[in-house]
Amino acid sequence: MKQYYKSLGIISPIIISYAFLNAINYTISNRSSSHHVQGKIDREILCINDLYIDNINDKNETILKPVFDSIWNACGYEYCPAYDTEGNYIGLG
Secondary structure, three states, X not given: OHHHHHHOOOXXXXXXXXXXXXXXXXXXXXXHHOOEEEEEOOXXXXXXXXXXXXXXXXXXXXXXXXXXXXXXXXXXXXXXOOEOOOOOEOOOO
């Protein structure tokens, strides 16, 4: 993402909006509980709050954490488990 923006001459800060179309009934399984599905997205269009990016040079994982948390939250989870309690990316392995 950031390399593409840099190639276009876009510098931070920037605001990005995300929306997922036809999202209704999509789910995310929780790998830590034998692929248990917490819930389903309950709307056709899932709009994620605007993402304010103060520093485009931050890691993509750091920049996108609020987006991932919002998607997981829409499926009934408190947060995306790919991050530890301090917000560091640890993956879903």
